[in-house]
Amino acid sequence: MQWKVLxxxxxxxxxxxVQAQLPAYPKGYFRNPLGIPIDLSANFGELRPNHWHMxxxxxxxxxxxxxVYAAAEGxxxxxxxxxxxxxxxxxxxxxxxLSTLYAHLNDFYPELEEYVTGQxxxxxxxxxxxxxxxxxxxxxxxxxxxxxxNTGGSQGPHLHFEIFDTKTTKRLNPLLFGxxxxxxxAPTIVKLAMYDRSKSVYDxxxxxxxxxxxxxxxxxxxxxxxxxxxxRVSFAIQAYDRLSGSNNPNGIFSAKLFIxxxxxxxxxxxxxxxxxxxxxxxxxxxxxDYNGGAYLQHLSKLPGDNGxxxxxxxxxxxxxxxxxxxxxxxxxxxxxxxxxxQINFGIQYSDSLAQQxxxxxxxxxxxxxxxxxxxxxxxxxxxxxxxxxxxTVQSVYFRNNAVATTIVSGIHQVNDGSFPVHDDLTVRIKxxxxxxxxxxxxxxxxxxxxxxxxxxxxxxxxxxTAKFGDFGTFQVVADVIxxxxxxxxxxxxxxxxxxxxxxxxxxxxxxxVKKLRAELNGQWLRFTxxxxxNWIYQFDERCPYGVHEIxxxxxxxxxxxxxxxxxxxxxxxxxxxxxxxxVKKTTAKKPPAKKKK
Numbered sequence: 001m002q003w004k005v006l007x008x009x010x011x012x013x014x015x016x017x018v019q020a021q022l023p024a025y026p027k028g029y030f031r032n033p034l035g036i037p038i039d040l041s042a043n044f045g046e047l048r049p050n051h052w053h054m055x056x057x058x059x060x061x062x063x064x065x066x067x068v069y070a071a072a073e074g075x076x077x078x079x080x081x082x083x084x085x086x087x088x089x090x091x092x093x094x095x096x097x098l099s100t101l102y103a104h105l106n107d108f109y110p111e112l113e114e115y116v117t118g119q120x121x122x123x124x125x126x127x128x129x130x131x132x133x134x135x136x137x138x139x140x141x142x143x144x145x146x147x148x149x150n151t152g153g154s155q156g157p158h159l160h161f162e163i164f165d166t167k168t169t170k171r172l173n174p175l176l177f178g179x180x181x182x183x184x185x186a187p188t189i190v191k192l193a194m195y196d197r198s199k200s201v202y203d204x205x206x207x208x209x210x211x212x213x214x215x216x217x218x219x220x221x222x223x224x225x226x227x228x229x230x231x232r233v234s235f236a237i238q239a240y241d242r243l244s245g246s247n248n249p250n251g252i253f254s255a256k257l258f259i260x261x262x263x264x265x266x267x268x269x270x271x272x273x274x275x276x277x278x279x280x281x282x283x284x285x286x287x288x289d290y291n292g293g294a295y296l297q298h299l300s301k302l303p304g305d306n307g308x309x310x311x312x313x314x315x316x317x318x319x320x321x322x323x324x325x326x327x328x329x330x331x332x333x334x335x336x337x338x339x340x341x342q343i344n345f346g347i348q349y350s351d352s353l354a355q356q357x358x359x360x361x362x363x364x365x366x367x368x369x370x371x372x373x374x375x376x377x378x379x380x381x382x383x384x385x386x387x388x389x390x391x392t393v394q395s396v397y398f399r400n401n402a403v404a405t406t407i408v409s410g411i412h413q414v415n416d417g418s419f420p421v422h423d424d425l426t427v428r429i430k431x432x433x434x435x436x437x438x439x440x441x442x443x444x445x446x447x448x449x450x451x452x453x454x455x456x457x458x459x460x461x462x463x464x465t466a467k468f469g470d471f472g473t474f475q476v477v478a479d480v481i482x483x484x485x486x487x488x489x490x491x492x493x494x495x496x497x498x499x500x501x502x503x504x505x506x507x508x509x510x511x512x513v514k515k516l517r518a519e520l521n522g523q524w525l526r527f528t529x530x531x532x533x534n535w536i537y538q539f540d541e542r543c544p545y546g547v548h549e550i551x552x553x554x555x556x557x558x559x560x561x562x563x564x565x566x567x568x569x570x571x572x573x574x575x576x577x578x579x580x581x582x583v584k585k586t587t588a589k590k591p592p593a594k595k596k597k
Contacts, residue, residue, distance in 0.1 A: 013577075025177050025373060026170070026177065027412075028566070029072055029218070029496075030071040030072050031071050031072065031141060031142060031206055032179060033058070033069055033100070033159060034060065034066060036060075036061065036070070037068065038139055038181050039056060039059040039420075040243060040246070040248065040250060040383075041058075041248060042250065043175060043250040043254065043336070044175060044251075045250035045251045046250055046544060047251055047297075048280070049350055050280065051277040051278060052269060053169065054272060054277060055103075055160055055174060055540040056161045056162075056174050056175070057570045059158055060148045062156070064149050064150055065106055065148065065149070066106065066147065066159075067144050067147060067148075067149040068102055068141045068144070068145055068147060068159060069142050069144060069145065070100075070139040070140065070142065070145050071100045072141045072238070073106060073140045074093045074094035074100075074139060075135070075138045075340065076132055076136070076137040076139060077131075078090075078092070078130065078132065081126065081129075081153070082152060083529050083531070084531070084532055086098075086103035086152050086160065087105065087149070087150075087151025087152020087153070088103075088108070088140070088146075088149065088152070089101060089103035089104070089152075089160075090102045090112075090145055090213050091425060092127070092139060092145070093134075093166055094166075096103065098164065098166060098172070099163070099164050099165075100162065100164075101162040102161060103152065103161075104150060104160050105147065105149050106148065106149030106578035107146065107211055108146045111137075112145070112146075112268070113421045115137075116128070116130070117526075120526055121524065124524040125200070126529060127529070132534055137350065137548075141427065147487055163177060169273060169274065170272065171271070171273065171274070172270065173253070173583050175253075175336035181337075183242040183337040184337075185242050186340055186517065187334065187341045188240055188241070188338040189211055189213075189238070190239060191208055191211060191222065191238045192211055192235060192343060193206035193207065193235065193272075194207075194209070194232045194234070195207075195233060197233055197318045198231065200391045200392040201234075201285065201287075201298075202287050202391055202393060202418070205288070206288070209219040209226070209545055216344070217342035217343060217344050218343040218344070219343075219344060224345060224346055225343060225347065226348070226566050227340055227350050228347065228350065229357045230349075231321050232347060234319065235300070236284075236297055236298045236299060237255060237297055238296055238297075239341075239462070240302070241251065241339075253297060254267060254268040255297065255332065256331070257268055257300075257329075258330040259328070262329055264313055264314045264317055264319075265300065265311065265312055265314070265315065265316060266310070267283065267310045268311060270336075272307075273308070276306075278422055279308075281390065282390035282391075283297055283298060283310075284296055284298070285298065286418070288578040291319060291418060298314055301316045303316075303369045303391060304370055304388075304389050304390040305388070305421070306391050311585065319351035320347075323349065323596060324351070325348070326346045326348045327346065329346065330342060365394065366392050366394055367392065367393045367394075368385075370383060371386060375395060377399070379432060380399070380410065380430070380474070381429075382414055382425060382426070382427055383425065383426040384425055385423050388423045390420060390422065393419045394415065396522075397412070398413040399412055399413075402544075405408075406479075407475050408439075408476050408478055409430070409476035410432055411431045411473060411474075412473065412475070413473040413474075414473075415471035415472075417450050421471065424467035424468060425469075425471070426466075427468055427474050428465045429464055429476050430462055430463050431443075431464065435478070439480060440560065442478050442480055442558045442559070443464055443476055444457055444476070444478075444558060445457045445458040445466040445475070446474070446477050447468050447470075447472040447474050448472055449470065452511070453469075454511075454557060455467065455468065456557050457476060463578055469471075479556065479560065480559045481560065481561055482560040483508040483513050483554045483555070485509070485552060486502060486504060486505055486506070488550070488564075493569055495568070496569065496570055497541070497572070498575075500539060501536055502527075503534070504535045505533060505534050505535075506562075508556065513554055514555050515555045516552065516555075518552045519551045520548055520565055521548055522549075523542075524540065525543075539570070543570065544570075545571050545572065546569065548569070550565065550566055550568065551563065552564055552565075
């Protein structure tokens with residue numbers, strides 16, 4: 001019992017120390033940006049593919065076009081419209097040194113919508129980024145700025161909301177600003193994973209331990225002490241958090257590792273820059289996730305992790321077991337409101353188990369973190385920069401000959417996508433086939449690994465090169481097929497009187513339509529491309545009633561183009577009157593006459 005009291009005292013002291021180091025967040029300065037109570041579908045620091053979630057996702061009751069209000073006074077400093085990503089979004093700069101961002105919007109408020117539309121037509125581009133002067137669009141706290149939507153990379157109606165430091169652009173956890181969000185529920189810890197840190201985390205599968213929640217914290221049932229032959233180990237956890245009254249699993253805020261009641265290392269998801277959000281791939285067991293497993297969050301800092309999430313207190317979280325002494329391990333898991341869950345167990349090194357373990361030997365070539373590595377073959381080269389890798393990665397290379405006519409190089413495989421890469425890899429390939437002159441500007445480097453990624457190839461002497469964000473299989477391909485465009489309709493002059501919009505869904509053999517340009521009677525016409533698949537024009541005052549010509553040109557990544565033109569007409573449309581229901585007359589049959597007796 002005495003060790004429990006000592007442990008709890010240590011946790012209280014360390015938690016107070018860490019809280020004292022956090023900056024003072026102004027409580028009550030920002031209001032709820034919606035007119036309905038805050039209900040979260042995602043929180044700050046939630047784990048997403050290749051990034052942490054950098055704000056709050058506020059539910060809009062599965063509806064669009066709810067009013068969105070300025071969270072505090074300031075001025076609209078930036079407006080963006082992007083395919084995927086944030087879709088339509090607004091940034092407001094506030095006088096206290098902070099800014100807020102509102103994303104996946106539908107319409108902006110009328111004056112702002114009119115200004116943005118004018119800029120799009122002036123620049124002849126639907127996708128647009130606008131920096132605005134301080135006196136252009138000032139706002140007061142609670143002013144209507146837009147309507148909520150489902151634009152960009154959103155998978156359903158909601159409002160994405162961020163708070164960040166205006167000067168550094170670091171995103172701050174909005175739940176630290178005192179919003180009215182009830183949370184009395186401690187995080188749930190699902191399982192514990194242990195790693196052999198005498199080798200790379202990518203060269204192994206972790207050992208898992210099921211957990212049980214008790215009155216004194218989470219324990220490993222029937223295993224108070226883990227006995228191991230490994231002399232260097234680290235741990236990871238699978239955990240999530242919930243708000244009061246919600247079944248939605250959100251991300252945890254922090255976790256701290258204690259050895260013999262002394263804090264070793266923690267991660268805290270309170271302040272993240274977009275430049276470092278990809279370090280989330282070092283924070284999780286990337287390989288386990290890639291192969292279909294759940295997110296496991298490391299309680300150790302990988303050697304190539306240069307992000308800001310981890311805070312080294314005593315060491316990097318790797319536990320060195322130099323003797324057979326039992327070490328008490330505790331993991332303290334918190335949410336942003338301070339609710340805490342703990343795991344408590346012991347670990348002990350065993351000489352007899354150590355003798356049964358085959359010691360790890362390095363293969364001939366490996367790629368190490370914090371170093372420049374180059375893989376060189378007669379017709380293939382791979383350059384790995386100093387900041388690319390988080391831990392040591394094996395070098396596995398295979399080459400096959402191409403069969404298809406348009407594949408003009410060998411097919412080169414380097415590892416696969418289960419090894420995360422932080423910065424881009426540079427790939428250089430020497431074509432092995434004679435390339436016709438008309439193909440030389442139509443070359444792509446294609447990478448496959450759980451899907452396909454293409455890049456336009458750039459010539460460097462007899463080699464072509466491009467950059468990629470992960471390992472996989474690479475080949476040089478000639479793209480000589482132009483993209484395809486669906487027809488607007490049939491006939492010499494197409495009648496669109498009953499239509500409210502025009503939709504084009506262009507396709508490409510490599511899935512990359514780079515650009516669509518539409519002209520109405522020779523003038524640029526704005527087509528939106530919110531979800532990247534469809535290009536949409538909603539009829540407005542720029543297309544009055546009458547007969548018009550529309551010409552559309554689409555272009556793929558290497559410059560192949562397709563152009564089509566149509567004549568169409570618009571006239572006031574009166575829907576046909578409803579058809580009258582024809583009531584069929586029925587003649588009732590007379591009952592048969594009764595026979596006379």
